[in-house]
Amino acid sequence: MRLGSDHVRVRVPATSANLGPGFDALGLALAHFDTVEVRALGNPDVTVEVFGEGATELPTGEDHLIVRAIRATLDDVGAPQVGLHLICHNTIPHGRGMGSSAAAVVAGILAVRMLIGDPEALSNTAAFRIASAFEGHPDNAAPAILGGATIAWTSPDGPHATALPVHADVVPVVLVPSVRCATKTARGVLPATVPHADAAFNAGRAALLVQALCHRPELLFDATVDRLHQEYRSAVMPTTLELVRALRAAGQAAVVSGAGPSVLVLERASDGDAAARVRAELLGAPGPDGMTESGWQVLMPGIAADGALAERL
Structure with missing residues (x-):
């Protein structure tokens, strides 16, 4: 799989999982966003700039969760590894049960979707599978990707999710x-x-x-x-x-x-x-x-x- 772009932007919502009784299954996407710009470089350098939440705490190189998600996703689709420059603007609180880690993983996965020449080669099913490998379960990744309320489940062929229409009230x-x-x-x-x-x-x-x-x-x-x-x-x-x-x-x-x-x-x-x-x-x-x-x-x-x-x- 070749790359089709070298500069992409992803905006990912905060999420709330469980919603009470729907443990590890139900989730809700919240209009409170992290935004990341990703540049693919022609050299092996990796630089991560973080603004907002986690600015003084998060890794600024290969250990950053978005970079790790990008690496895993590039491998998954058979695309070449590249140097990276990330600019992250974070508003989702960390360690508060609002899906900050799932947002980072989804940001990396969907950045690759836009970087590769054929975005359709990276389906939502594949995205859920990769995200679940990082998170352990898809209940936050599902609303982050699909929006609204979601039901996530895992079957023998991997994790899946479906969206629910939320009442306007x-x-x-x-x-x-x-x-x-x-x-x-x-x-x-x-x-x-x-x-x-x-x-x-x-x-x-x-x-x-x-x-x-x-x-x-x-x-x-x-x-x-x-x-x-x-x-x-x-x-x-x-x-x-x-x-x-x-x-x-x-x-x-x-x-x-x-x-x-x-x-x-x-x-x-x-x-x-x-x-x-x-x-x-x-x-x-x-x-x-x-x-x-x-x-x-x-x-x-x-x-x-x-x-x-x-x-x-």
Whole structure:
């Protein structure tokens, strides 16, 4: 496979996985984006410039996650390895359960889609497969690529996903704490087995959640109850679970966003300011930057209906 371009740009949305009961299956793309420009060089040099989130922390060479994803994808499609110059503008918070690592992986994969001579040679199925090799599961990669709400699953021939049409009344709000929690830590406290009754309960609520997201937003509160993972994680993110419980006690469809510690609230536009008043009572009024008196940042990103966008420059 030859290269067809040497300069591309990819914009990738933040994502929230699980959405409560849909553990490792359901996800939602949020209109809060990272953008990366990728140049293919005629020499072997690799340079990564990072602005915004992670600017002083992330690797600036071959170890950067986007570079690693580009390398793996070039190999996958049989394209030659090249030198790289990346310029990354990051807004997705790191270590907060908003899919920052999946966004980086998807950015690398879709950059290669635009770099190669035949973009159609890198299908979404192949993209999910490569992303899952990095992430371990496709629940964040699916909404990052497809946009909107998604269901991801793995079959003998690899990971797959399908998009869901989200009802216009559904409004995602993300409450971001100042602290981080690594996905490995959050998954490490989950038990190897769960009671059959809890598994059956979650199967029903996950099915109900699909109906609530697509057609019946008034069911979101009941549809977001979880028994598989959230309470088990309270040991490593107690403040997050306290906020989830408080919001739910006030009638809000609040869940842990991905592996946490952010909180996702699936509000309804038809409820007006009711949800905002609940948030203000619990967290204090947000300032111009969305930061509340209690140290939680309120993000109201909307839903990224189209997912990641890649273009040749």
